[in-house]
Amino acid sequence: MERCDLAIIGGGPAGLAAAVAAREAGVQDILILERDRELGGILNQCIHSGFGLHTFQEELTGPEYAGRYAAKVRALSIPYLLDTMALELSPERVVTAMNRERGLFQMQAGAVILAMGCRERARGSLNIPGYRPAGIYSAGTAQRLVNMEGYLPGKEAVILGSGDIGLIMARRMTLEGAKVHVVAELLPYSGGLKRNIVQCLDDFGIPLKLSHTVIDIQGRERVEGVTLAQVDENRRPIPGTEERYKCDTLLLSCGLIPENELSRGAGVELNPVTSGPVVDESLETSVPGVFACGNVLHVHDLVDFVSQEAEAAGKSAAGFLAGKNTRGRRSIALRAKDGVRYTVPATVDPNRMGEETIVRFRVSDVYRNPTIAVSCNGEILLRKKRMIVSPGEMEEIRLKKAQLLARPDIQEITIALEAAK
Amino acid sequence: MSEIRNLICIGCPMGCPLAVTLEDGGVSKVEGNTCKRGDAYARREVTNPTRILTTTVPVRGGTSPTVAVKTAGEVPKPLLLKCARAVKNLTAEAPVKAGQVVFKNICGTGVDLIAVKDVERGAPEAASKR
Numbered sequence: 177m178e179r180c181d182l183a184i185i186g187g188g189p190a191g192l193a194a195a196v197a198a199r200e201a202g203v204q205d206i207l208i209l210e211r212d213r214e215l216g217g218i219l220n221q222c223i224h225s226g227f228g229l230h231t232f233q234e235e236l237t238g239p240e241y242a243g244r245y246a247a248k249v250r251a252l253s254i255p256y257l258l259d260t261m262a263l264e265l266s267p268e269r270v271v272t273a274m275n276r277e278r279g280l281f282q283m284q285a286g287a288v289i290l291a292m293g294c295r296e297r298a299r300g301s302l303n304i305p306g307y308r309p310a311g312i313y314s315a316g317t318a319q320r321l322v323n324m325e326g327y328l329p330g331k332e333a334v335i336l337g338s339g340d341i342g343l344i345m346a347r348r349m350t351l352e353g354a355k356v357h358v359v360a361e362l363l364p365y366s367g368g369l370k371r372n373i374v375q376c377l378d379d380f381g382i383p384l385k386l387s388h389t390v391i392d393i394q395g396r397e398r399v400e401g402v403t404l405a406q407v408d409e410n411r412r413p414i415p416g417t418e419e420r421y422k423c424d425t426l427l428l429s430c431g432l433i434p435e436n437e438l439s440r441g442a443g444v445e446l447n448p449v450t451s452g453p454v455v456d457e458s459l460e461t462s463v464p465g466v467f468a469c470g471n472v473l474h475v476h477d478l479v480d481f482v483s484q485e486a487e488a489a490g491k492s493a494a495g496f497l498a499g500k501n502t503r504g505r506r507s508i509a510l511r512a513k514d515g516v517r518y519t520v521p522a523t524v525d526p527n528r529m530g531e532e533t534i535v536r537f538r539v540s541d542v543y544r545n546p547t548i549a550v551s552c553n554g555e556i557l558l559r560k561k562r563m564i565v566s567p568g569e570m571e572e573i574r575l576k577k578a579q580l581l582a583r584p585d586i587q588e589i590t591i592a593l594e595a596a597k
Numbered sequence: 598m599s600e601i602r603n604l605i606c607i608g609c610p611m612g613c614p615l616a617v618t619l620e621d622g623g624v625s626k627v628e629g630n631t632c633k634r635g636d637a638y639a640r641r642e643v644t645n646p647t648r649i650l651t652t653t654v655p656v657r658g659g660t661s662p663t664v665a666v667k668t669a670g671e672v673p674k675p676l677l678l679k680c681a682r683a684v685k686n687l688t689a690e691a692p693v694k695a696g697q698v699v700f701k702n703i704c705g706t707g708v709d710l711i712a713v714k715d716v717e718r719g720a721p722e723a724a725s726k727r
Contacts, residue, residue: 223651
């Protein structure tokens with residue numbers, strides 16, 4: 177069987193940044209497996225600008241951001257395989273993959289970094305009644321068709337879901353000459369960035385209907401129209417509020433789910449809240465030598481934080497391969513409480529961590545003027561005041577090694593929101 | 598004559614509702630903001646709103662059927678749709694290099710349209726399947 181020191185599954189922003197960091201930390205034998213025809217992942221179809229403000233202090237388009245990391249990978253001569261699909265990962269870190277040139281092949285990796293990204297929630301998991309005609313796309317599929325394949329999927333569209341991809345596609349379809357009638361959002365608030373609501377909807381006079389959903393799709397061969405209705409606080413349609421829109425296309429932007437089929441096959445423990453692997457401070461999963469970063473771990477809002485996280489995973493994997501970063505005996509559990517839905521990582525080892533560890537999390541609702549409180553055994557370790565937190569914006573706190581080493585008996589750290597009174 | 602315009606600030610997730618008072622063609626008052634960024638955004642947005650346009654241009658003879666492009670600087674917001682329409686009639690010839698000017702001085706704005714990605718010469722993989 178072929179061998180490599182580090183196999184990276186996925187050549188998107190996470191995989192590329194992890195590869196660069198691992199090489200800079202001394203790993204020579206790296207292989208990136210990418211299923212698409214080029215490196216860069218989903219950024220290649222995100223042609224709008226707004227990427228890289230944190231990483232490069234300038235506003236780049238998706239392809240430009242991806243291009244910078246792909247250039248680093250090439251400059252460091254890190255090998256990669258394109259059009260190559262990873263099919264299976266074993267707990268012993270054997271990667272099974274295939275492509276047109278080599279057929280099916282297996283590779284024994286010293287360490288593996290999972291960087292497969294995420295997928296969009298599809299119609300099948302949304303329970304929308306109605307026919308199954310052509311013209312129903314996930315927003316990301318439509319984005320790929322328009323931006324990379326040069327097709328406009330329809331002329332009159334309704335969009336369900338106000339996540340950022342849905343908002344971006346409302347503008348994109350409009351610029352291409354289509355008419356976007358409305359964006360409907362089931363929740364009473366949008367999960368998208370304010371900037372996107374203003375610049376993708378308001379700029380073009382596209383209405384956003386909060387607390388609304390699609391209750392029927394008409395058309396046998398092709399979408400002919402959809403019916404929207406307002407929903408009550410239990411998200412049930414309110415009779416009498418139905419409105420029919422004539423359209424030929426329905427785009428769905430209803431959330432993203434980490435893509436963990438490979439992880440599951442390898443026996444990696446997953447967190448039901450994030451649908452991503454449970455990881456420790458080194459971003460190592462429950463399977464030794466298998467690390468995770470980017471949207472496969474938990475869905476991010478900003479690619480800059482994906483790159484940051486992936487660098488950490490790359491460094492950890494390099495340490496593991498050098499025999500300097502193996503899991504120790506001590507592990508402090510991080511418990512999410514009171515409005516905090518989860519934390520990544522889920523545990524920290526104070527001996528193994530660097531000087532500080534970034535802990536990222538999401539909140540369950542919109543809160544104004546809350547305080548993020550980090551505590552253990554009733555003692556407050558850290559308090560961070562925020563003007564506003566919302567489910568659409570990832571939050572972070574930093575744990576300090578010195579603070580944890582000074583408390584040798586702690587088993588658990590709680591991260592909670594103290595909402596404003 | 599004074600006029601009040603309502604905006605939502607895009608500076609952060611707070612999304613402050615802003616009320617901008619216009620008097621004799623100038624901004625006399627900004628209300629509703631909770632920080633300085635909100636004030637600056639409101640003034641710019643009512644006097645000279647600008648945006649970066651990003652779109653795609655079809656490519657002839659390239660490995661990809663399209664190339665992503667952007668305006669090298671911001672263009673006036675009222676011209677966005679006009680600029681997007683002007684781009685629709687363009688075709689680029691492969692190879693295209695990232696940073697290359699695809700269209701000069703779009704709609705008289707003085708801003709060039711540039712490619713954000715390389716497209717090499719060759720047969721598009723997707724096209725062969727069509």
